[in-house]
Amino acid sequence: MVSGAILQMKEEAKKMKLKPISVALHLDHGDSYELCVSAIKNGFSSVMIDASHLSYNENIKLTKKVVNFAHKYKVTVEGELGVLAGVEDDVSATEHIYTRPEEVEDFVKKTGVDSLAIAVGTSHGAYKFKPGQEAKIRLDILKAIEKRLKNFPIVLHGASSIPQEALEKINKYGGKMESAIGIDPKQVRAAAKTAVCKVNIDSDSRITMTASLREVLSQSPEIFDPRTYLAKVREDLMKMYMKKNVEVLGCGKKISK
Numbered sequence: 001m002v003s004g005a006i007l008q009m010k011e012e013a014k015k016m017k018l019k020p021i022s023v024a025l026h027l028d029h030g031d032s033y034e035l036c037v038s039a040i041k042n043g044f045s046s047v048m049i050d051a052s053h054l055s056y057n058e059n060i061k062l063t064k065k066v067v068n069f070a071h072k073y074k075v076t077v078e079g080e081l082g083v084l085a086g087v088e089d090d091v092s093a094t095e096h097i098y099t100r101p102e103e104v105e106d107f108v109k110k111t112g113v114d115s116l117a118i119a120v121g122t123s124h125g126a127y128k129f130k131p132g133q134e135a136k137i138r139l140d141i142l143k144a145i146e147k148r149l150k151n152f153p154i155v156l157h158g159a160s161s162i163p164q165e166a167l168e169k170i171n172k173y174g175g176k177m178e179s180a181i182g183i184d185p186k187q188v189r190a191a192a193k194t195a196v197c198k199v200n201i202d203s204d205s206r207i208t209m210t211a212s213l214r215e216v217l218s219q220s221p222e223i224f225d226p227r228t229y230l231a232k233v234r235e236d237l238m239k240m241y242m243k244k245n246v247e248v249l250g251c252g253k254k255i256s257k
């Protein structure tokens with residue numbers, strides 16, 4: 001079981017005198033009570049129940065059921081109100097349905113969630129917007145929500161910026177990605193200064209990793225050992241995360257709020 005593996009890793013780290021770091025193992029877009037329960041039983045420290053496609057009352061009912069189970073195991077729960085446009089794995093919607101600020105207090109109170117994902121104009125997946133289209137985070141809605149939920153953790157999904165240099169690199173080295181644009185990092189920076197405390201940027205990770213992999217395999221065709229070419233890929237991914245943490249999310253020491 002995963003939880004057993006985690007305990008074993010903790011023991012190993014202790015033996016090696018490694019400093020403990022805080023890591024959360026989070027289930028993204030859990031779509032059923034059963035899936036969330038399974039993740040919790042297998043050692044996840046945090047789960048998301050995404051019932052945003054259901055009616056308001058059904059969303060409350062399912063989210064509350066997950067919260068009741070999760071909190072028994074001290075596992076935190078992220079809920080979602082409003083619907084994000086875009087496609088990510090099995091999650092897809094054609095239109096934005098912005099979160100209604102007047103519903104958030106009631107939702108949080110009735111469900112007992114620990115954090116709330118909201119829809120304020122971000123979008124899932126790599127092909128969020130076509131060039132020329134304006135990608136806009138509705139800071140006005142975000143601030144109205146923040147006002148109603150004082151000091152409550154807000155989550156932004158679909159906040160990738162789709163780095164153009166990585167996209168160009170993918171196509172330069174044999175890939176076939178259509179042009180796509182993401183959310184301007186300045187807008188994510190502005191959002192990160194509010195109650196937003198978790199920002200999901202999976203598409204940026206996927207694009208950065210693919211670009212790096214295509215480049216290294218193309219430039220060094222003699223390499224066949226995954227340990228060698230993935231080392232370079234990991235390094236590029238790490239650099240991207242470090243840059244984002246400091247410049248966009250404001251988590252580094254260099255940026256003050």
Ligand SMILES: [Zn+2]
Binds near residue numbers: 029088124157158200
């Ligand atoms: Zn998402």
